[in-house]
Amino acid sequence: MSNHFDISTCPVCDHTEFELFKKVPDWLVSKELFDIHRCTACNFKFTSNAPTEVNVGPYYNSEEYVEHSDTNKGLIYSVYHKARELMLRYKLHIIKKRVEGKKVLDIGSGSGYFLNHMMQNGYDVTGVEISEKARDLCFDKFSIKANVPQDFLDKKLGNDYDLISLWHVFEHVYTYEEYFDLFAKSLNNKGKLILALPNSNSADADIYKEHWAAYDTPRHLWHFTPHTIEQFARHRGFVLERKYRLPLDPFFNAMVSASYKDSFTFLPITMLKALWSYLVSLIQLDKSSSLIYVFRKA
Ligand SMILES: [Zn+2]
Structure with missing residues (x-):
């Protein structure tokens, strides 16, 4: 059995020919070099030599893996934690506009801030989280017991959901086919699927190239663009209903990317680059650093 997660057919268009797009180091943990290939037919990009799902654990062992940790040290992370408050309100605003009903399943619920915010606003929430540490944090902080992914895969979490959300999570999911099949089965007919994903076609990906933080190889398997996720x-069986930019992501991405690029970074220059990316996204939504996609069943 191969140590690598092999893709032989394009998950977007079923094409079988790929070419090397870029070699990107794992800046965060192992410093190993990984390959990103792209489909020669539809341009879908993916990490082509990521470890298999059973071997990927050690690549998530980082105190700095902010999505999974809850520390509050350093400028980037204190900004991140303050920004989270703002983003929770923004997400709720979108959900109120686009989702009917209150039954929510959040996959990759982390330490539970989104679950808690939704619960406080009258939603009936269910969380799924792979990291035991994050599940424990979620329970300690908010008394919400998140489930392990296997419970979702075994269909133990019920159906008739009004919303299934994955905030910067689907790019990590190995068994994408199984997950999409279950999204369809777990949502009711009016239910919405919300995916937030980095955009490998963004203005800041163009600026930072292999240092772009959101390539995040080998943890990010899929490097979607607005075009490829819509096709995917x-x-x-899902139709794109609406896209939104995540307005703070260019700033967060720029800070992390700049730190990968140089040991010394001059913050005003980094912020100017981030501002540039943000301004480009105001004119061209599809150049946004990350986007929130709202899908409904076809
Ligand atoms: Zn393709």
Whole structure:
């Protein structure tokens, strides 16, 4: 059995020919070099030599893996934690506009801030989280017991959901086919699927190239663009209803990317680059650093 997670057919268009797009180091943990290939037909990009799912654990062992940790040290992380408050309100605003009903399943619920915010606003929340440490944090902080992914895969978490959300999570999911199949089965007919994903076609990806923080190899397997995620979802019975930019992501990405690029970074220059990316996204939504995609069943 191969130590690598092999993709032989394009998950977006079923094409079988790929070319090397970029070699990107794992800046965060192992410093190993990984390959990103792209489909020669539809341009979908993916990490082509990521470890298999059973071997990927050690690549998530980082105190700095902010999505999974809850420390509050350093400028980037204190900004991140303050920004989270703002983003929780923004997410709720979008959900109120686009989702009917209150039954929510959040996959990759982390330490539970989103679950808690939704619960406080009258939603009935269920969380799924792979990291035991994050599940414990979620319970200690908010008394919400998140489930292990296997419970979702075994269909133990019920159906008739009004919303299934994955905030910067789906790019990590190995068994994408199984997950999409279950999204369709777990949502009711009016239910919405919300995916927040980094955009490998963004203005800041263009600026930082292999240092772009959101390539995050080998943890990020899929490097979607607005075009490829729309095709990917349509292929699996979901229609894109609306896209939104995540307005703070260019700033967060720029700070992390700059730190990968140079040991010394001059913050005003980094912020100017981030501002540039943000301004480009105001004119061209599809150049946004990250986007929130709202899908409904076809
Ligand atoms: Zn393709």
